[in-house]
Amino acid sequence: MAHSHDVPSDLTRNQGLVLGALNHSEGPLSAYDILDKLRGDGLRAPLQVYRALDKLVERGLAHRLESLNAFVACADEHCHRKGLIAFAICEGCGKVDEFADAVIEDRLGDWASAKGFKVERTTMEIRGKCAVCVEAA
Amino acid sequence: MAHSHDVPSDLTRNQGLVLGALNHSEGPLSAYDILDKLRGDGLRAPLQVYRALDKLVERGLAHRLESLNAFVACADEHCHRKGLIAFAICEGCGKVDEFADAVIEDRLGDWASAKGFKVERTTMEIRGKCAVCVEAA
DNA sequence: TCTTGATATGTTATGTTATTACGCTTGCGG
DNA sequence: CCGCAAGCGTAATAACATAACATATCAAGA
Secondary structure, eight states: OOOTTOOOTTOOHHHHHHHHHHHHOSSOBOHHHHHHHHGGGTOOOHHHHHHHHHHHHHTTSEEEETTTTEEEEOSOOSSOOOSOOEEEEETTTOOEEEEOOHHHHHHHHHHHHHHTOEEEEEEEEEEEEOHHHHHHO | OOOTTOOOTTOOHHHHHHHHHHHHOSSOBOHHHHHHHHGGGTOOOHHHHHHHHHHHHHTTSEEEETTTTEEEEOSOOSSOOOSOOEEEEETTTOOEEEEOOHHHHHHHHHHHHHHTOEEEEEEEEEEEEOHHHHHHO
């Protein structure tokens, strides 16, 4: 099996660097965190990072966490998810757990059809403490 | 019945002004939007607005929309909701529809117990087009 | 080959959102 | 009256994001 952090070969240099930074991180990184990690590789301006992030998110290789203004690599390396993804964000250790739930997705779909609302994208973020950090408390 | 935009009487001046601004708005407002609306009432600094918003959100009188970095008055004026609230945000007209769904909440609860994750707060935001704006397209 | 268009890049400047730090004021219980 | 908690005012700054403009790279088609 391929390494879980292999990266598609058709990424541009900047996209590859940014995805690499996300893959090597334990937790979410802000665009400026990423920039700082990549100054040694020649990146100088926020826009270089934001542009790469846009593409990565568009392709499902990374996700934006709205409630943190930060980004994570997609956890599902080989078949980047379609549809609704939920994130559980631990306030203790900062780790993020990514999951999908068909029931929730259906339920939202039902609401949307009832209302005539055309869904384009959904963000779902749970803040709290992971098992390890609850234990530690 | 009371006016739908009545406001609790124990708010401070700044809190009242900020909630008033949200209540009179068609859609979400950023903190700086609110500040601009309230300069005539003596507000001068972002912090005055952020402090009021913190309290209002804490009391459930207003909600923060993470994906917009903006705020709305709670739609459910008299019994401010507990638990999970979802928001459908129209990219066309900017209006926000607020709703609760017990099934989704249960489903998340199940996931959380299975993982030992202690949920503190959940944000759920659907972006898309409302019926009116789909029609108009 | 040449040109054209799409995509990516680099750089500067600026816009937008949010917080830190500090000090004063107000109201209330002891 | 004192002390404390909550609120307020102000200035400065931090953190997040985009606009505007110029240049580069490369593949498809005349």
